[in-house]
Amino acid sequence: MRRTSFEHAECPIARSLDVIGDWWSLLIVRDAFGGKRKFGDFQKNLGIAKNILAARLRSLVSHGILTLEAAEDGSPYQEYGLTAKGRDLFYVLVALRQWGDRHLFETEDVAPELLDRQLHRPVGQLELHAADGRLLRPGDTMLRRRRCEALNGA
Amino acid sequence: MRRTSFEHAECPIARSLDVIGDWWSLLIVRDAFGGKRKFGDFQKNLGIAKNILAARLRSLVSHGILTLEAAEDGSPYQEYGLTAKGRDLFYVLVALRQWGDRHLFETEDVAPELLDRQLHRPVGQLELHAADGRLLRPGDTMLRRRRCEALNGA
DNA sequence: GTCCCTTAGTTTAATAATGCAACTACATTG
């Protein structure tokens, strides 16, 4: 592991990156969203070395992002599935997808489109709103260290 | 570089991760949002090795996420600043922050709070909306390979 | 100008992570 000094970082971004900030974890989660469930599915689709994939899947399971359960379709093997915590990475994946769409594609090659499953129409951009509903843009926010009630006794 | 097979991946998530998916780049961008601008600021705050920081800053500049310009405050050194492309990583950082907040903190240790700079009140959760305004949740989306106009001549 | 301090890196050598290929284990198919 790297960045040991951040293991108990107070910053949630650093903590998140310690869990899913490596080269493969988010791609595995992306494929899990895409319906992949078996070791071989991930391996073939990602082209990742099998030992690395095994280590990543183990890590994701140990962090409660994936579960490893017996397959329901009768196959004798086990399947990896997203937990609620793993499904909640949806917004991280969408943010990465939309940033990549906006900044990493030329007009020639076009990214696949993210569609609403009901309407089959493109979804909007991720939005962050203030308490009063105003749309917030980059730089419209600040951080405040939250007060720790545990410090002064009760 | 790793994952060379994904260098021209059609998936915008994979492309994004190729650019900012390493262990340090997003933390550097986070600190840039926090006002850090000089090499030493990043180095002290992150505890990163100086050669790695130099390599990452070079990479971020070469990808158009940071710029390296003469400092405005008269100091003889240069400063790193976010470009529009870099500022647009805001949503990725917020997504990681909110996921970490929700899943990586116990009741005892609390993450710093993201506030609206105007109201000084906590911001809402990132939202993804369908074309008709419906709020979309994890799994409510699908992908469609966009059609390539270049293929059939005109 | 010389000495020393700060800033911003580079270089070097040790350590850790990754990738590749071969191998194991187990269950099914023929």
Place this chain on the structure above:
DNA sequence: CAATGTAGTTGCATTATTAAACTAAGGGAC
């Protein structure tokens, strides 16, 4: 029972990261 498919593990070479020492350039004190 041999062949095949799935899910890994093991060993080794390659690559990335780290820490520490080193370089270079500017500024201030004298």
